Amino acid sequence: MSATRVRAIVLKELREYRRNGSIVATMAILPLIFLIEPLIQIFSLPAASAGTLLHKAPLLYMLGIPTLLPAALAAYSVVSERQQGTLEPVLTTPIRREEFLLGKALAVLAPGLALSYLVFGAAIASIALFAQSAVASAVLRAPELVAQLVFTPLLAGLSIWVGVAISARSNDTRVAQQLSVLGSLPAVVVTALIAFGVIRPTLGLALGLGAGLLFVDVQGWRFVSPMFDRERLITGTKS
Amino acid sequence: MNPDPSSAPGGKTNTAALAVEHLSKSFGERVAFRDVSFEVGYGEVFGFLGPNGAGKTTTVRTLGTLIGPTSGSATVAGVPLTPENGVEIRRRIAIMPELPGLYLRLTVTENLECFAGLYESPDPRERIDAALGAVNLADRAGDPCGALSKGLRQRVALARALLGDPQVLFLDEPTSGLDPVAARDVHELIDELRQRGVTIFLTTHRLEEAERLCDRVAILNTTLRMIGRPDDLRDQLFAKTITARTLKPLPDPDGVFGGVAGVDGWHADGSGGYAIAVSDSTVAAPAITRALVDAGADVLSIGESRHSLEDVYLELIDEDAELQTGPG
Numbered sequence: 001m002s003a004t005r006v007r008a009i010v011l012k013e014l015r016e017y018r019r020n021g022s023i024v025a026t027m028a029i030l031p032l033i034f035l036i037e038p039l040i041q042i043f044s045l046p047a048a049s050a051g052t053l054l055h056k057a058p059l060l061y062m063l064g065i066p067t068l069l070p071a072a073l074a075a076y077s078v079v080s081e082r083q084q085g086t087l088e089p090v091l092t093t094p095i096r097r098e099e100f101l102l103g104k105a106l107a108v109l110a111p112g113l114a115l116s117y118l119v120f121g122a123a124i125a126s127i128a129l130f131a132q133s134a135v136a137s138a139v140l141r142a143p144e145l146v147a148q149l150v151f152t153p154l155l156a157g158l159s160i161w162v163g164v165a166i167s168a169r170s171n172d173t174r175v176a177q178q179l180s181v182l183g184s185l186p187a188v189v190v191t192a193l194i195a196f197g198v199i200r201p202t203l204g205l206a207l208g209l210g211a212g213l214l215f216v217d218v219q220g221w222r223f224v225s226p227m228f229d230r231e232r233l234i235t236g237t238k239s
Numbered sequence: 240m241n242p243d244p245s246s247a248p249g250g251k252t253n254t255a256a257l258a259v260e261h262l263s264k265s266f267g268e269r270v271a272f273r274d275v276s277f278e279v280g281y282g283e284v285f286g287f288l289g290p291n292g293a294g295k296t297t298t299v300r301t302l303g304t305l306i307g308p309t310s311g312s313a314t315v316a317g318v319p320l321t322p323e324n325g326v327e328i329r330r331r332i333a334i335m336p337e338l339p340g341l342y343l344r345l346t347v348t349e350n351l352e353c354f355a356g357l358y359e360s361p362d363p364r365e366r367i368d369a370a371l372g373a374v375n376l377a378d379r380a381g382d383p384c385g386a387l388s389k390g391l392r393q394r395v396a397l398a399r400a401l402l403g404d405p406q407v408l409f410l411d412e413p414t415s416g417l418d419p420v421a422a423r424d425v426h427e428l429i430d431e432l433r434q435r436g437v438t439i440f441l442t443t444h445r446l447e448e449a450e451r452l453c454d455r456v457a458i459l460n461t462t463l464r465m466i467g468r469p470d471d472l473r474d475q476l477f478a479k480t481i482t483a484r485t486l487k488p489l490p491d492p493d494g495v496f497g498g499v500a501g502v503d504g505w506h507a508d509g510s511g512g513y514a515i516a517v518s519d520s521t522v523a524a525p526a527i528t529r530a531l532v533d534a535g536a537d538v539l540s541i542g543e544s545r546h547s548l549e550d551v552y553l554e555l556i557d558e559d560a561e562l563q564t565g566p567g
Contacts, residue, residue: 008356012342012349019344085340089399092303092334093357094326231306235266235297 009103031119034064047132057144060195066156067187070112074163075180077104079170097228105160112156157217159184165224256281256438262311271297284439286453293460303334316406333405337412339396343385358403370398389416407438450548472551480544481515486537495534499526
């Protein structure tokens with residue numbers, strides 16, 4: 001594994017993101033959707049309703065950002081190169097497919113994490129400043145804050161590998177993006193059910209989910225690499 | 240250029256930059272190319288010609304380890320063509336595809352920086368400057384590739400192919416879309432690379448380009464139809480012909496040409512024109528001149544008629560088309 005080659009892919013990707021209007025729009029709009037909805041709910045709650053929040057974890061709803069945003073970005077990773085005709089020149093260099101995929105994944109992870117934590121920080125600051133103090137105390141609890149911090153990269157990792165895998169097997173960017181978001185929905189549903197108190201969050205559940213996600217994140221490239229078939233990607237025909 | 244052009248892993252040495260033996264590639268039932276064998280030496284410019292769909296690009300992709308062969312074997316830049324040697328082979332070669340495949344939102348320099356990283360260039364800045372200088376693009380280094388013309392994009396792709404300092408450079412239609420001046424620059428660059436010992440594998444439809452640049456050419460039409468120096472291919476396919484033109488038609492051409500040593504036959508070519516098939520033009524041409532003078536003819540011109548590489552190419556491809564159509 002060459003760090004130089006991985007870095008070359010990451011740098012190129014970040015430069016491309018910056019100049020791609022649709023990616024910038026995706027990065028701007030998706031987090032806002034997940035920020036505004038819980039904030040409206042929390043700000044509209046009177047102090048007397050704070051007790052109802054004790055069995056819910058509304059901030060966990062924002063884990064939808066590290067789940068869906070990386071999925072949407074990762075969906076571009078391989079198929080867009082193929083459609084632009086840039087994949088073949090890259091694959092003629094000494095790069096290994098694992099390096100290519102890791103570079104793509106890291107390039108999605110970096111802005112995904114940055115935006116997720118930024119939006120989460122903005123939400124915490126807004127709640128602390130503008131929500132009823134009883135509501136703010138009920139929402140801003142240490143376990144949820146830790147869960148948010150820990151599960152953000154874990155969920156992003158899962159979404160990225162799902163997105164990259166779908167992108168490697170797709171022929172069309174839009175189809176890849178839709179499938180990738182669909183593929184990440186189960187994780188969004190689980191976090192939403194926890195956020196709205198349907199599934200009771202416990203330490204055991206958190207540890208179990210965390211361990212499972214960590215395993216998938218670390219081993220993800222092993223699952224995704226075999227799906228990256230050079231011959232199929234270049235010629236459209238299975239090897 | 241990368242050092243050790245003839246050393247292979249394991250200390251084995253190879254004298255050919257490319258050695259291909261009975262290589263075939265099929266996609267299911269469809270045969271891309273079959274039973275192709277040839278060798279290309281270091282520093283040679285090798286032309287690879289053939290009609291659309293003949294398997295040229297698939298051959299390049301196979302030798303470039305982008306796709307695997309169905310059967311046969313090859314050695315590329317001294318390294319056996321096997322899946323596990325893919326990285327080592329790609330380290331020693333560069334491929335410039337027919338479509339430039341540039342990141343259009345990035346500048347020329349940013350495109351090249353990415354590829355310098357992929358080749359792990361120890362001195363990327365110098366390599367990029369040298370590559371841009373080689374294709375006369377230094378003044379456009381900061382322009383987004385999307386703002387460049389097709390010809391300039393082609394030159395960026397060529398600069399990109401030079402970044403890895405390849406031993407073997409595969410060029411797929413390198414002058415496609417270039418104006419005559421830019422095409423001439425590319426030709427000069429190919430000559431310069433040849434002098435530096437870089438092997439050039441040139442796929443082109445421009446037969447005059449192949450004739451001018453290539454030491455040898457191969458004509459592929461799914462199978463390898465012919466391989467050799469352009470002159471040799473002409474000699475193999477066409478009889479040598481001397482054309483003579485006289486002021487007035489000869490009263491007895493048979494009597495004039497029939498007795499000349501080395502003349503295999505003749506036919507009239509317009510009024511006072513004669514195309515004379517010969518086995519050795521260096522012997523026959525002076526003898527024909529003498530025979531014409533002795534016969535009292537006023538000779539306007541006499542010379543060897545040369546078939547172009549295009550004639551060779553068309554002859555072979557037409558033969559294939561006739562075989563496919565079948566007699567009648």
